[in-house]
Amino acid sequence: MTHVAGGAFGLVAILAFILAAVAALLTIGSGQGFASLVADPVILPALRFTLLQAGLSTLLSLLFGIPVALALARQRQFPGRIWLIRLMAVPMGLPVLIGALGLIGIWGRTGLVSTLLFGIGADEPLSIYGLSGILLAHVFFNMPLAARLLLAGLERVPAEYWMLSAELGMGRSATFRFVEWPVIARLLPGVAGLVFMLCATSFTLVLVLGGGPAATTLEVAIYQALRFDFDPARAVSLAVLQIGVTGALLAVISLLPAADEAIAGSERPVRRFDAGSGLVRLQDGLLILAAALFLGLPLMSILVSGLRADLFDLLIEPSFLSAAVTSLSIAGSAALLSTGLALLLVRAIIALRVRGSGLAFRLLSGSLSAAGSLVLLVPAIVLATGWFLILRPLGEISRFAPAIVIAINALMALPFVLRILTPAVEDHRRISGRLVASLGISGFVKLWRIDLPVLARPLAMAVSFAMALSLGDMGAVALFGAEDVTTLPWLIYSRLGSYRTNDADGLALILGVICLALTMLGTAGAKRSREAVAHV
Template sequence: MATSIGAGYAVLGTMALVIGAAVLALLLTAAGASDSEAPFFSTYIWKVTRFTLLQAFLSTLLSVIVAIPLARALARRQQFFGRKWLLRLLAVPIGLPPIVAALGLIEIWGRQGIVNTALVGMGMDGPVSIYGLTGILIAHVFFNMPLATRLLLSQLDRVPSEHWRNASQLGLGSWTVFRLIEWPFMRSHLAAVCGLVFMLCVTSFTLVLLLGGGPGATTIEVAIYQSLRFDFDPQRAVVLALIQLLLTSFLLALLALIGGAPEESSTLGQPAMRYPGKGAGARYCDFGLIAACALFLIAPLVSIVLSGLLADLGRLLGETIVWRAIATSLMIALIAALLSVSMALMLVRARYAALPLAKQKKWARVFRILASGASSLVLLVPPIVLGAGWFVLLRNQVDVFAIAPVIVIVVNALMALPFVIRVLEPAHTTHMARTARLTASLGIAGLDGLLLIDWPGLRRAFLLATAFAMALSLGDLGAIALFGSQDVVTLPYLLLQRMGSYRTNDAAGLALMLGIVCLLLMVFADQERRKGEAGAQL
């Protein structure tokens, strides 16, 4: 018990050191700069901040406006061909690297894309531009609308079967059903969904970097990157990083407060059974919306595959730099994932070990709160802000590009930590409830307990968490965009370079490779999750 708690303190101390040092470096640099060097309210900084909030607000609004009727349509139509695969499709953007998705969206919505080609054929002069605010909104809806739909659909799935039976017997219309039954369940979760999507849009980096379209469409994180890599203006980067830190702090505090408990009622506890909307009009509207959203999601994915297959994959695979990028990406992703899983496991075991002491010892209660809030602490500082802090801290001490792999690994491990904890902690709690007493009575502890008892019981959760963390690290462009160089090249960084030099065929081939690897990892993780759920039911 003492060893587990000590390991938990070590992890918390390491996290506090890594994050605290970066934030402190930003604060000290800002405090030591003159007003002319770091104008907090300069026109440029105000413009960037205003655009960041504007695009996040519009992206959230569009994503949720589409997600609400789509979730209703999927809930109303429980049986149709391909429904299971469509629900899986809603999870694809979560595991798809943003740089790969951006390339697919350009293939569909770009100047020479399918949409503009069709519009030109109809006599219109290419009215859709993928760059600027329009492109950012399209990309954010592509990523966040499926997430919002899944979350709202999960709320509709909680509606008791009795509600649907009564609505059918009373002959309630679609609007009445929405107002009296569906909306109360969605409303209880809607504020949290909007807050989550808004947070993701505020901290979006890769999509805005690729689709922003110039100074008029730049967010805070992209401006930080530009200040350090192109303008070499650390003072401005520090000011922007602090503003981003304040924004994320406010949003996380708001997320902790908004939302409420779902409305509950006395029911028989029967499985929910929804009656579909009556009439041909309702059926056509539901399936029309489902088909349109499916096409919106599938088209960029298909374009990535087709463009990648048309690229000269043989020549790409013959380039030394491509294999070096693949090896570097896999090495960084694997080490970052193992580090993240190890830290998460130590925190989870420490929280469990402190549980019996929490009722009598104040320090144990405080420790459990700190360990639980560790994931929120990580979300508080986005990768680009964390990277900017360490860039400012080390730039006069060492060659930051020489130690880039270490920084990228640590940043990626920390960024994956909240998701890894959410995978490991429920599995660990269930496992300990089943085995803790027997293990204690047999006197099995330490390494023997880990190998003989914990590993067999938690193996599936370990693999799931590792695969998920590797997928997140493989597709990350935030940290490597700051610290990447000719000596440290990952697949996303090489893809960014090829896109920047207008070598679109090479970029398409690299995007296909990166997308396949990440999606395979996500499919593996999903299969492990489903096996775990099936095993738990048995």
Template sequence: MVQTIAERRRSLGAGIAALLAVALFVGTAVATLLLWDGDQSASRLFSAYTWRILQFTLWQATLSTLLSVLFAIPVALSLTRRPEFPGRVWIVRLMALPMGLPALVGALGLVGIWGRQGIVNGGLAAIGLEQPVSIYGLTGILLAHTFFNIPLAVRLLLAALERQPAEYWLLSAGLGMRPLSVFRFVEWPALRRVIPGVAGLIFMLCATSFTLVLVLGGGPAATTLEVAIYQALRFDFDPPRAIALAFLQIALTGAIIGLIALLPAATDTVRAAGRKIRRFDGQTANTRLWDAAIVAAAVFFIAAPLASVLAAGLRADLVKLVTGSLFLRAAATSLSIAIAAGMIAVSASLAIVSARQAIAALPARSRPMRLLSTSLAGTSSLVLLVPPVVLGTGWFLVLRPFGDVGLFAPYLVALINALMALPFVMRVLEPALDEHTRQISRLAASLGMTGWPKWRLVDLPVLLRPMLTALSFAMALSLGDLGAVALFGSSDLITLPWLVYSTLSSYRTNDADGLALILGFVCLALTILGTAGDKENENA
């Protein structure tokens, strides 16, 4: 890659500015937590209540991870064995829907299937079992986490299996291997390489889960650290307890991130996911029946809550809901915050990636430059180390002495949502920017094209598509997020997720179902719109 000195300076300046802005925003929140009445916070850190919350957080995350991975393995194996399975491509695409669905909408769908008046309890009650399944408490949390994480695990495991060379399957058939031998010598080695990374990722998602636990937790006996932080500030206004829980959350996420860094990465690559491979094993009737049953069970488990959201939402008076003043105000607020968060995330990502490219192009990189490159790469991970609820807690305490925190709430929510989207935006933009720079840097330098003319005539036409994709992802994440707005939601700040949650809390279930359908449709439409016709980003 070739860059002029002026281009390198601009790129480094923009990257350093983005790094400092993110570090200042996160650092201010963390520093405030550190300086706020440390003696009381330290005493709360070692209380029995705090450690009980930590134990439940780890316990539910462990169980959720085990269930998700254990159920995903047979589904991935069956889909790999059956490349000709009817509707297989759509089944693989179905596995992506929960990942683009707001957690609050998924929770309402699960209530429709597994709740008191749900399909499952209705069927079991018909055979004489009274209220056999409770959607609230630990059971509900495990159901929700497996609903969202089994599809993620299936896609990652399926990609690992489909990356196996075709010769392996041909050789196993030539040697006459039985199903158990095929699993032991061909399938299990592929799975074994990625299962630790898959499990670590799912554990991280479950340990930092907020919305699902808030909606389905069922009280103090089933509360995680993030929900306990929210309760300590929102209901009890106990800052020392919230601070103690916040630092415990930071320590937990830091330990998980450190562990994940030591594990082999699991990726869902476009070339692997959904690619048809020729298998010669598993052609017996029993194996075909087993595979069909496993795939059908997985499809029902994932599709039934989605269908429940659709059916329940259509029963609501959607016209009345979308024309109501409260919905229009919430939609305008959500859209404004989502656009701002998306623009900030895309701009920061472009600055960070460009700065890393400028450092990589240096003929000799000094130690400070290598440190700067590492710091830039880790910027997007700060939101994983300091979750949104912890950031909100810190900034709530920062702004409280200045009066009504609600006046600053929209800006804080937009900034927190932008940080939350940063890892996903960078995942979309970095490969596109790297590939584009490799292709045009020498030609642009030979033509003397730099600055705004180069950006307008050369860069923008190529990068517009991935930028819009990244923007749509960031907006979808922001629109569906309840975590950042949970601390600040009020009559003055109403977003669509907060409106759904408030409506549900007021026991207006019919209206909540209709609002959830609208919210889910908008988020999924944004996600699909970002990848429409672009196979490079279908699995992002």
């Protein structure tokens, strides 16, 4: 019963924090009708641009992601294939602001591509700002995600399918039509929905690359309404509209097939008979190389530009030290809070499943399971707006900023932390639960002797991932940020705004190294974790 009570407490805390922000928005915006939304010169253009850029970004990410996934699935012996697949995971864990700087270094006015174009006689450099820059950045971050999800499905196709297609003499088009496309078509709606959701709720990329009022999404318009125009009524209308958009998107996504559904494959090694001809290998090789350059060059630009900066001076700079302490403090607190909430929810769900299948148990279990996804309905900038309005009458908002930013970052990381911890806790409970109960082990002894040795690695992964996610966040900090609450991403953005790009590049490299170190720390100890599982 203790686990259920803990889960109920976590659920109440999450609901109270989110509903307080939503209630503040609805209370202040209750007097505004549909006519005021239509008449506002900012709201409808922001909504149109949000949906336009998200739709185009999704389309481009899939158009490029599908051929890359097909090429990687065919060429299983391609030199460096595993490294490209790992490279495709980097943008998903990279702070968005750092990725934007890397893209500017390659595609900006003084970047590599513009330099090459000038070399062949072009008159004008490329412009990475506006819709084109936002689309480019979203493809950089989401094409690898789409390709990896599609590749995972294609790799689970049974080996017998490829053998049968070869025996039947299927050509490349027939193989695609009868073997590959059914798998892709089953995965495509879920992948498209996920990418569209990520692009529609994008904040930092649009803030950095938007380029003006004509390229403003709902979330950026909320930030501008409060920080620059100080128009709470408009911010509330935009926030409520953003909740409606995300709610509709989540409803649609819930009806789509899951992104990881695919044919259950056999254990036989897969051999692709359609990948052996020289022309196919050349085409696939060029496509894989192009994908590697598209992803790798911005990352290389970050490294090269960062090393050109005076890193030592940046490291001892008081503003950096202050921002680093603030970022690590917020990220560490948010990670611990998110992991603690996740453990409360997971343990309660498992306890309810063990106790029975009554209606009350099912309702509470369903509510606990939905708590992790509930935060996806209300984006960080919307939560920040609600709490900004709640705290504004109490005085200087910057006093409350650290606590609010920690809470928002913890909630934003919660769905990912739950995805890491839920299978680990369930497997541990299934393996050791009956033995532990029969021996009467409980309390601190069970935690220290039984749980921690097995769950140490997934807990470390959850904490490190949540910290990396929080370190790269700029949504809540952008609204609450002040001189007393400056994080590393906000410091980088401030240096960009003052045209100190050399310092921004150096700071971006330092932040990227910190996030990479956290990722490596979280994946360390795999061998010890397996030994602990075997011991139990």
